[in-house]
Amino acid sequence: xxxxxxxxxxxxxxxxxxxxxxxxxxxxxxxxxxxxxxxxxxxxxxxxxxxxxxxxxxxxxxxxxxxxxxxxxxxxxxxxxxxxxxxxxxxxxxxxxxxxxxxxxxxxxxxxxxxxxxxxxxxxxxxxxxxxxxxxxxxxxxxxxxxxxxxxxxxxxxxxxxxxxxxxxxxxxxxxxxxxxxxxxxxxxxxxxxxxxxxxxxxxxxxxxxxxxxxxxxxxxxxxxxxxxxxxxxxxxxxxxxxxxxxxxxxxxxxxxxxxxxxxxxxxxxxxxxxxxxxxxx
Amino acid sequence: xxxxxxxxxxxxxxxxxxxxxxxxxxxxxxxxxxxxxxxxxxxxxxxxxxxxxxxxxxxxxxxxxxxxxxxxxxxxxxxxxxxxxxxxxxxxxxxxxxxxxxxxxxxxxxxxxxxxxxxxxxxxxxxxxxxxxxxxxxxxxxxxxxxxxxxxxxxxxxxxxxxxxxxxxxxxxxxxxxxxxxxxxxxxxxxxxxxxxxxxxxxxxxxxxxxxxxxxxxxxxxxxxxxxxxxxxxxxxxxxxxxxxxx
Numbered sequence: 001x002x003x004x005x006x007x008x009x010x011x012x013x014x015x016x017x018x019x020x021x022x023x024x025x026x027x028x029x030x031x032x033x034x035x036x037x038x039x040x041x042x043x044x045x046x047x048x049x050x051x052x053x054x055x056x057x058x059x060x061x062x063x064x065x066x067x068x069x070x071x072x073x074x075x076x077x078x079x080x081x082x083x084x085x086x087x088x089x090x091x092x093x094x095x096x097x098x099x100x101x102x103x104x105x106x107x108x109x110x111x112x113x114x115x116x117x118x119x120x121x122x123x124x125x126x127x128x129x130x131x132x133x134x135x136x137x138x139x140x141x142x143x144x145x146x147x148x149x150x151x152x153x154x155x156x157x158x159x160x161x162x163x164x165x166x167x168x169x170x171x172x173x174x175x176x177x178x179x180x181x182x183x184x185x186x187x188x189x190x191x192x193x194x195x196x197x198x199x200x201x202x203x204x205x206x207x208x209x210x211x212x213x214x215x216x217x218x219x220x221x222x223x224x225x226x227x228x229x230x231x232x233x234x235x236x237x238x239x240x241x242x243x244x245x246x247x248x249x250x251x252x253x254x255x256x257x258x259x260x261x262x263x264x265x266x267x268x269x270x271x272x273x274x275x276x277x278x279x280x281x282x
Numbered sequence: 283x284x285x286x287x288x289x290x291x292x293x294x295x296x297x298x299x300x301x302x303x304x305x306x307x308x309x310x311x312x313x314x315x316x317x318x319x320x321x322x323x324x325x326x327x328x329x330x331x332x333x334x335x336x337x338x339x340x341x342x343x344x345x346x347x348x349x350x351x352x353x354x355x356x357x358x359x360x361x362x363x364x365x366x367x368x369x370x371x372x373x374x375x376x377x378x379x380x381x382x383x384x385x386x387x388x389x390x391x392x393x394x395x396x397x398x399x400x401x402x403x404x405x406x407x408x409x410x411x412x413x414x415x416x417x418x419x420x421x422x423x424x425x426x427x428x429x430x431x432x433x434x435x436x437x438x439x440x441x442x443x444x445x446x447x448x449x450x451x452x453x454x455x456x457x458x459x460x461x462x463x464x465x466x467x468x469x470x471x472x473x474x475x476x477x478x479x480x481x482x483x484x485x486x487x488x489x490x491x492x493x494x495x496x497x498x499x500x501x502x503x504x505x506x507x508x509x510x511x512x513x514x515x516x517x518x519x520x521x522x523x524x525x526x527x528x529x
Contacts, residue, residue: 119292
């Protein structure tokens, strides 16, 4: 079973190899293995595209795509489009985060709020809410407001659901002891319930963030205009497949950076929680 | 019965509010046609077969893409947990592609496979595969060491162990990943059909909306939303039954 972890593998030098050398070699080898398949993928792409197996329309060479990204970056289009997409996705995400946590909190503390929102969440969460995009366009037009609205409609449900489940899961003993020590309702909420529920709320936010980006791209594709999705759609109408592939790479980088940033923030915010000391799996 | 009526009362109230707002024309009827007219438009579309034929092609696309994603994604995930070299090679690729908003692939799948079924199936397959892979990987990796050891001491071969111990213990998390994939498949289906298609639910929504036939558009939107909801509920029932062997 290949389940030794790196520390013990390097920590048991064999044949008298000094531990330090073994560890350096292991790190180097591991680092190389991590980038090897990505490099291989990039090389395969370039070779396949140049070999003429595919037409440049089907698969433009990686070098041509990178060149296009560079020229977009120089003439500023890249930054405008990225900033607009990020603006829409992040404003909507912020609304989802604040609104979703507030609704979730209201649902767990207020009987009426629970009665009203519970069926809406349980029916609305699994629905493909993106189908409402044409309705939202009909109501709000094709500008930022309607894009942000459809993102909020799609991404708020995971936050609400996570908040409700998280607050339900707070240990009774914690609440009882706080009450015993004379905590008021407000203190109980801010000092006990919210901190104890925060890991699961963060998980909900970590679902909502990539979802916001997915919906932002779809909304831009359908409504056109500036933004990474809109730019890709324009390029695809003009059969400009180099720009389409450039768009995918740009969106991929944005998505990667956002997801990584979110898990860094999680680690920072929850540094007091025991999960920060557990070995990470992500 | 009475309990579930009380539970879903808020939805009923919303529906009544919709009808009242539309009937008294508090907003323009083209923006919000009365619910009763939406329903009758839906019934008419079912009768002339438009909704059924478009729905069938949508469900075919979603089903085929999802089936491929579960089959290949699940296999890759379990292989990653079982053979270290596979993990070393595949994990970085998964890590890079997982955060990619899959809707960005819509134009590329169209460039590769055109406007028909193929491009949608490819998109849904690519979009839904990674949640299944990650679920299978996490599940298989956490299979209990004690079970693995006892299977081995009882003389199970490596393949037998894979099939009898690792795959079943990967099941709960794998099925959880499939649930995420199911929701994603509907999102990707509708968005790709809204953007480029010649049939399907998304196409029908765009077509009726562009013709100003808003009753019908609302009817299709509600149908898709309901199907997504129903699929999730049915799936939950099935998994609950399939996992009944876990205490």
